[in-house]
Amino acid sequence: MATGFFVLDGVLMAIRLTIINNLLQYHPESSSQLAMGATFGVEPPKETVDVDIATHLRVRYDGPDRSLLFVETADRPGLLVDLVKTITDINIAVESGEFDTEGLLAKATFHVNYKGKALIKPLQQVLANSLQYFLRRPSTEEASF
Known part of the structure; x- marks a missing residue:
């Protein structure tokens, strides 16, 4: 099975080299861009995509020293x-x-503590409220000022 992988990898490399050689032959002006590692093709959108993804926060006990x-x-x-x-x-x-990240969804897990101890319920609520406020705050481009 591994032999098939190496054959496929060799074929893909040959295709890549053919594309690059043709690009250099028919578009020599692209050589400096290729040398600098420029990419070609569809560029991702410059502006932030406005999506409505619900924010979920949970804090749970993870031992006496952290949450x-x-x-x-x-x-x-x-x-x-x-x-x-x-x-x-x-x-x-x-x-x-x-x-x-999974597409437009970010998932983060943190081990946190307050002065070396797990977070008590009121502090968990403060943390959740702070993050909810921060994540719901509309972002403003600095260039718009």
Whole structure:
């Protein structure tokens, strides 16, 4: 079975090289772009896609020293950094995290604590409220000011 994989990989490489050689032969102006690693083809949209994805937050006990925070929301550039900043702004420490995207949906899981202890219910509510507020806030392009 592995032999078929290597044959297919070789065929794909031959196709790629044929395309690049034809591009260089018939469009020599593209050589500098290829040398710099430019990509060709359909470009992703520049503006943010407005989607209505429900945000889900859950905090659960994960032992005496930490809690587990689950976040599901619409994905966007810089989301992970903004989530961690919002969490740490209310003095909750992020021990570790895992971040994944499925299309336009972002899923994050964080191990968090407050002064080395699991979050008590009122602090869990503060965290959930802060993240809900932050994630529902409309984003404004800096260039629009």
